[in-house]
Amino acid sequence: MYEAHWNLLRKPFDAKVDAGTYYPSESHQAAALKIHYAIEQRRAVALLCGESGAGKSMLLDSCLSQLSDHFAPIARIVYPAMPADQLLKHIARQIGPQASDSTHDLCCSIELIERILRHNVSQDCHAVLAIDEAHLLQQFGTLETLRLILNLANDNCAYESPITLILCGSPSLISHLSKHSSLEDRVAVRCLIERFSFEDTVAYIQHRMRAGGCSRDDVFDMRAMEAIQMLAQGIPRRINRLCDLSLMIGFAQELRFVSSATIESAHLELSSHRRVA
Template sequence: MYIKHWGLEHRPFDRQDDPRFYYPSETHQAALLKIRYAIENRQGGGLLAGMPGLGKTRLVGGLFQSLTDVCHPQVHLRFPQLGPESLMAYLAAELSGQRHGHMPLEDSLQHIEKALADNVRQGRHALIVIDDAHVLCGTETMETVRLLWNYEPAWTVLLAGQLALLPALERMPEMEERLSVKCLLRRFSADETAAYVSHRLRVAGAADAEAVFQPQALQAMHERTDGVPRKINRLADMALLIGFAEELQNIDADRIHAIAEELELQVPATRRRAA
């Protein structure tokens, strides 16, 4: 709707699946480097943790795209709320390329062992990423995940999830010790927020990305979103829409604050005082 008004070719803040829009922030690049190191050196496990909205899943997607054919198969478990038998059956099917249906845990383990052995003979290394792994904390399935590391160095198992993973792993030292790398994503700084917004605008086709949002607007955007990429995307997208509707040439800080309050990204100061 607003693309032509701002001189764009795409909507810049809703394309999470397009690798061109990936912004190589310091925290994301450091995490990517450490995880790749673990995989390329065939180490058993890794951890990627951070608060919601920091781009963990997007980083995993970039990781898959950056690996060579030697790292195969690559399994991305996006919905880990499975019981132990279902989890192992899923992994057996993904590794072997064959659908076996429901089967006992022992049968799944045999299929996994055979698939990994065949994979190693071909000189390849498997990667298993368990997304939203924090939902497994305190479950029987988490104990099953711990047992997956018995198959190293045939594969690397990466746990990706929210910060609740950290205390859960501290209570499981036998599992925590198997993690060769630990990556904690942090929020963007004010400078990174501005660079992130400009980067996505440029990729979307903006001739002058810095002319869309005034510098004070970018600072306001950082304050209102705490430097969380998902919140930045939401606020920036709505700001472009409102700017189009009001035929603005650029967006200032006051507009950002007004839109942020409307989106309830931050409780207005008057409401905080009243509370």
């Protein structure tokens, strides 16, 4: 709706992120290097933590999309809050397209996953299993169940594990994992995504605007940037919401620039929506 007013080709702060709009901060880059290391060296577990909206899923999408064909299958569990038998059945379906949708008990699912991994190892391939919202695993006590997967088909594997497990979640995942020493000992890398600094926020906004087709770097003035940093607290998802609504307000008011007053108006509107909800 507001794209033409700001000379944009598309909405720059849309929730959908592709290679052109993804902005890796220094913290994101460091985490990506560690994740790539864990996978390419065929380590057992990688831990990726950060606050909600910090960009964990975007980073993980970017990392997984860059892997070569030797790293397959790549499975992603978006919502793991389920009992152990259901989780293992879900994992089996994700890593093995030949897995049946019929009901399996816990032992059947484990045997099926082991067969899939043994075949995978024989083809010199390495599986990757990424679990989003992994802090929710604690609710069902399934963290220990995941340790069993790491031991499957390990006797025929020249590496630490036939599969790399990436646990992605909130910082509380670190304390949850500390209660499972046998799994924690398998963690090869630990990544904590930090909030954007002010410099990160400025670079992020300018990058997203350019990715949206804007040729101007001054749509958001410096006071607006400072207001965004203060109100969004360096969280990319909050920055996106503030900037998107601010551009909409600017369009409605026929503004040429987004000021701190516009940012504050957008923040008040977003805050009122949260209170009503």
